[in-house]
Amino acid sequence: MAAPARVGLRRWLSSRAPAPRICVVGSGPAGFYTAQHILKFLATGFLCSTPSCPAFLPEHHDLAQVDIYEKLPVPFGLVRFGVAPDHPEVKNVINTFTHTARSDRCAYYGNVTVGRDVTVGELQQAYHAVVLSYGAEDNRVLGIPGENLSGVYSARAFVGWYNGLPENRDKTDITDCSLAALACSKVKRVWLAGRRGPLQVAFTIKELREMINLPGTQPVLNPADFTGLENAVKDAPRPRKRLTELMIKTALEKHREKAVMAQAAVPRQWGLKFQRSPQEVLPTADGMRVRGVRMALTRLEGSGDSAKAVPTGDMEELECGLVLSSIGYRSLPLDPAVPFDTQHSIIPNNLGRVMGVPGLYCSGWVKRGPVGVIITTMNDSFDTAQSVLEDLQEGVLDVSVSKEGFGAVGSILRSRGIRPVSFSEWEKIDAAEVARGKAAGKPREKIVDPQEMLQLIGH
Structure with a gap:
């Protein structure tokens, strides 16, 4: 000092x-x-x-x-x-x-x-x-045409919906209404698209394992996306190396070839689309809802985490009825x-x-x-x-x-x-949520309306 x-x-x-x-x-x-x-x-x-x-x-x-x-x-x-x-x-x-x-x-x-x-x-x-x-x-915005169409949401709003955030309560654990909506969901395929490649993904190996092991789902990874990456990650930090190796293994496993033959038996699929940059959310014929996304194909300049995605000039359209933008808070x-x-x-x-x-x-x-x-x-x-x-x-x-x-x-x-x-008043709200959850066989049932919370404690 x-x-x-x-x-x-x-x-x-x-x-x-x-x-x-x-x-x-x-x-x-x-x-x-x-x-x-x-x-x-x-x-x-x-x-x-x-x-x-x-x-x-x-x-x-x-x-x-x-x-x-x-x-x-x-x-x-x-x-x-x-x-x-x-x-x-x-x-x-x-x-x-x-x-x-x-x-x-x-x-x-x-x-x-x-x-x-x-x-x-x-x-x-x-x-x-x-x-x-x-x-x-x-949340950050994509800043592209069509972003305000019905069927386009931020990941923040989606997470807030299933977690009972009051401002998103009409869209927790999971709330009963969210669980019911997801249970009857007709979504069959989910694509995760990113501007850069496999070596720049931001998810963790734990998150990837959870996705791979989801019951009733099949990963769809293109082996061509991982060509030559085994050598590229030899000297990478251990977490990045293990993550990339698991993606490669999932893409190349022989039993996946058999799974493709039986796609009809798999209720849902998810896949990764690399080097795709969204340019426009495409509307339905009436101009009201999302029907797809136009994406620019990219190439990488540089390597590792500092690599930048640069448009190649080629485009592709991906059909979808729901778009979640997950580009940060x-x-x-x-x-x-x-x-x-x-x-x-x-x-x-x-x-x-x-x-x-x-x-x-x-x-x-x-x-x-x-x-x-x-x-x-x-x-x-x-x-x-x-x-x-x-x-x-x-x-x-x-x-x-x-x-x-x-x-x-x-x-x-x-x-x-x-x-x-006060905190003691919050504990009354907490006790009510836990009691409601116990009745439903859950850890808690969140109260999602602030006015109901305040009425509960006599405000």
């Missing part, structure tokens, strides 16, 4: 400064992991977790408070609304988040939309630090007071510190873009939390002035007719 910082730290430790008040906007993995890390080190007395920074906080900082705000009545973000219903083990992280939320020094306030019910500026007046962890609530601006990079759909930041706005931070997808899995978000959130802790340590955050935290925000919300949902 630099000498000036050490002097500043000693002055702060001896000052008996008021307890820090910190708020986190967003209750998904990024929000909860940020809160968890801040509380962990403020509770133990450690301010910095690295050997080169052996700083401690005085005991009275055990009173530090972290408040989490969420626009929905229910917490957990994409853990609740993004994880597939047939992957319940991934949702076990909710147990950790629940432990954090039940801490005496943490409070959850659902049903509060920051930027509408309360501004970021008002939060900054009430807290020593504000962390924006509200994720990516929109994107964050949206939250408040005019918060800088926002519209090109990359992120908040400009340095290690989670929002550029040009001291005391304002960000974590998760709104910080770095919609990439990675829960463990990626955990590490990213810890990094942002560490920036908050360092700024407390070095005096960047002035805790000499007491802040009211939710005391001030609660008054603002009451004046605007907003009633927050």
Whole structure:
């Protein structure tokens, strides 16, 4: 630690400064992991977790408070609304988040939309630090003709539909209505199309195995797509090598030749179409619904993950009655007071510190873009939390002035007719969902209407 910082730290430790008040906007993995890390080190007395920074906080900082705000009545973000219903083990992280939320020094306030019910500026007046962890609530668009035809949806909306996201509830585990719709689905073949080739696919070997082993389905992979790739992946990283080898094996297995002879006996098929770039969604004769997609064939320039897809000039049409665009999520601006990079759909930041706005931070997808899995978000959130802790340590955050935290925000919300949902009230909603699920032989039956949630807890 630099000498000036050490002097500043000693002055702060001896000052008996008021307890820090910190708020986190967003209750998904990024929000909860940020809160968890801040509380962990403020509770133990450690301010910095690295050997080169052996700083401690005085005991009275055990009173530090972290408040989490969420626009929905229910917490957990994409853990609740993004994880597939047939992957319940991934949702076990909710147990950790629940432990954090039940801490005496943490409070959850659902049903509060920051930027509408309360501004970021008002939060900054009430807290020593504000962390924006509200994720990516929109999807990227293809930007091609016909994208708005009936039968064209974003993967985000589709996932939200079967996971019971309130805004997509009319389209969870899987909700009964979604399960019924899928059970009577007439979809027989699904093509996954990508602009680049087998060496650039973004799915994992676990996901590929699950697809290959789907009961009543047959993979359709063209052996010609994998010519020469065995040698190309010899020196590739092990995950990429194993993934490519499994695709090659699936494409070339002799028993697949027999399966082709008995296609009529296989209810459903799925396949991969490489080096295809969508150019237009084609309409039916009445111009109302999708009937297919016109695609440009591409060639690759470069190799590995940096390879770029370049159109060859050739086109093909793929007949289909349903199109799901899965090209990524994107964050949206939250408040005019918060800088926002519209090109990359992120908040400009340095290690989670929002550029040009001291005391304002960000974590998760709104910080770095919609990439990675829960463990990626955990590490990213810890990094942002560490920036908050360092700024407390070095005096960047002035805790000499007491802040009211939710005391001030609660008054603002009451004046605007907003009633927050507490974590104990969420647990009542949770218990009702579990009870409904038990009656249906499921882990839970999600309530998808926010008004029904609020009525359930007497709001």
